[in-house]
Ligand SMILES: Nc1ncnc2c1ncn2[C@@H]1O[C@H](COP(=O)(O)OP(=O)(O)O)[C@@H](O)[C@H]1O
């Protein structure tokens with residue numbers, strides 16, 4: 001597929017893929033695509049960071065390769081591992097009673113075979129280096145990984161080259177599009193930020209959020225969508241521990257639809273709060289302010 005000609009073109013493409021990007025995000029993505037640089041998207045939970053990587057893969061018909069980060073993730077889980085179980089089976093086969101073929105046992109050859117491509121389990125980074133520009137590599141929630149892992153990632157992102165001692169060096173001629181996301185539970189290092197283009201993804205404005213709801217919940221009435229969005233935007237001002245993201249807005253609309261509500265009033269809101277407020281302390285704050293939240297809707 002042809003690369004997008006300009007920012008407007010990319011915005012349209014993403015829209016066709018069900019993703020509504022504002023001008024800032026679309027521009028950042030366009031530049032990342034053009035310059036072949038990784039892009040780091042930071043923002044609150046549920047603002048559409050992960051989703052945009054999926055949408056990019058879809059509209060460019062590229063494979064989405066996802067590396068989900070978590071506390072304690074290490075390099076082998078990101079790069080490759082040896083398939084120990086299969087290696088053990090192979091060793092048994094080699095040394096078992098049926099193995100005596102009369103030929104002398106060549107230990108080096110056996111080891112070579114055990115550490116060959118057949119026994120290699122590719123993990124996302126190796127997969128992405130192999131796939132090159134046929135893939136979108138999503139490195140999701142990098143803030144959950146520790147410092148060491150971040151440093152290691154920086155190395156991989158610098159040269160898109162992975163050396164497996166037993167096999168050799170694998171290099172991406174044309175690197176994949178790399179999207180990193182962070183929910184900002186901690187600061188990332190300057191070095192990593194310097195390597196990437198950066199964009200802060202904020203909550204969408206009401207108008208855009210209504211549009212997102214209409215795209216994601218086909219058939220929903222525009223009035224209900226607008227009311228829910230107004231209430232959610234107000235909820236975000238309440239300093240909750242877990243402010244509702246766009247996913248929660250969508251969930252809320254769906255829940256209201258399921259219970260047959262056409263309005264957001266105090267009763268229907270109370271009945272369906274579980275789809276939007278997910279913490280006990282937050283629930284109390286919301287209940288205290290519910291009339292005010294609803295009055296705006
Ligand atoms: N701009 C957008 N266009 C379409 N859908 C969106 C948009 N932003 C958020 N969403 C919806 O919100 C959900 C949550 O977004 P997600 O990417 O998981 O958030 P994050 O990764 O930032 O925590 C997505 O599954 C998608 O349905």
Ligand SMILES: [Mg+2]
Nearest residue numbers: 049050140181
């Ligand atoms: Mg995410």
